[in-house]
Each structure stands twice: as C-alpha cells, then as structure tokens.
Amino acid sequence: MAAIQQEADIVASVIESKKTKDGVDLATLSLLSPVLVVFLRHAGCMFCRETVEEIARLRPSLEEAGIRIALVHHGRSNTMERLLRDKGLAGLDRIYDGDRSLYRAFGLRRGKPSQVFGFSIWPKALSALRKYGAGVPAGDPFQMPGVFLLHRCEILHCFRHRKISDKPDYIDITSRFIAD
Numbered sequence: 001m002a003a004i005q006q007e008a009d010i011v012a013s014v015i016e017s018k019k020t021k022d023g024v025d026l027a028t029l030s031l032l033s034p035v036l037v038v039f040l041r042h043a044g045c046m047f048c049r050e051t052v053e054e055i056a057r058l059r060p061s062l063e064e065a066g067i068r069i070a071l072v073h074h075g076r077s078n079t080m081e082r083l084l085r086d087k088g089l090a091g092l093d094r095i096y097d098g099d100r101s102l103y104r105a106f107g108l109r110r111g112k113p114s115q116v117f118g119f120s121i122w123p124k125a126l127s128a129l130r131k132y133g134a135g136v137p138a139g140d141p142f143q144m145p146g147v148f149l150l151h152r153c154e155i156l157h158c159f160r161h162r163k164i165s166d167k168p169d170y171i172d173i174t175s176r177f178i179a180d
Helices: 002-015 028-031 046-064 077-086 101-105 113-117 121-130 172-178
Strands: 035-038 068-073 093-096 144-153 154-160
Touching: 002 028, 002 101, 028 035, 028 068, 028 144, 035 046, 035 172, 046 068, 046 077, 046 172, 068 077, 077 093, 144 172, 154 172
Parallel strands: 035 068, 068 093
Antiparallel strands: 035 144, 144 154
C-alpha cells in the first residue's frame, strides 16, 4: 500500500510540473474535466502515426462527452507539430517531455528489443507500413507508449503497451464518461 501511495505522490508532483504548450499543467486540466493522456512514441513511428489518426477520428465523440485529450511526446517538437497539424490535431493540449520524466512517472519505460522489433509485431508492422510508410526516428525508438484516463489528479484507467503494436481501446478506457 505504501508503494502505491508513493507512486501516486510521484505522479502528482510531475503532473503539476509539466505544462502544455499553453502553460497549463496536467493536474489543472484533470480538475477541469477528465483527460485522456496519450503518451506517443515519436512522429517517425508508424504506430504513433496510427495512434494520431485514431485520436483524430475519435476526437469529436470524446470531446462531446467532456473528455479532454492531452498528447505527450518526447521527440522533436517541430516534427510532432507537423504530424498533428496534418491530422487536424494542432489545437489539442500537448506536452513536450524531452527528459521523459512524465513517461517514467506513469510507469512507461524503454522497451526491450522484443517489444519494439520482435516477430510478434511484424504482421501489424507490415500492415501499418503499407498505410503509414516508414519514418525516421524523431525521438527514442525504444520509448514505450501508453494511455491514461486522468480525473481530479487520479489515474482512473491505464493502458501500458507491452509491444509497440498494441492497440488501446480508447472508448473502453473512457466509457465511464461516455453516455450510451
């Protein structure tokens, strides 16, 4: 129990220190409404581009349900800005986490080679490659992504990728706030 409280304290201190491009921290955003915090890999990653496209598709229904979307990235800002602009997501809350302290606070580590390049990833990678093309790493290619639902400074749901090709169910993650 003490370890869980210690982890919660670490997350609380980091979400107050990291700010969006508009100068608002995650703690404040989570007090205003539920926040779907999406930790991205890097703009050169085909699975990251797939995630961004999925968020763009789901954005209207999530925002209609009162859920804010905050994207966290660690790679080059200009590359990520271009990707988000191209997908119509330039206006979303976005946090640059160059030192990846926010990633670590949320338990998102660097992946092992098997999580990033393993044989089990290849079928999804080939499919994603056809649709999104190959890209140049614009950040740490071993950084694992994740998705968290944050509300009132508390993590209500988390999805930590076991492989870079994992696909979170954003609707399931946010279902407690989406009316039928």
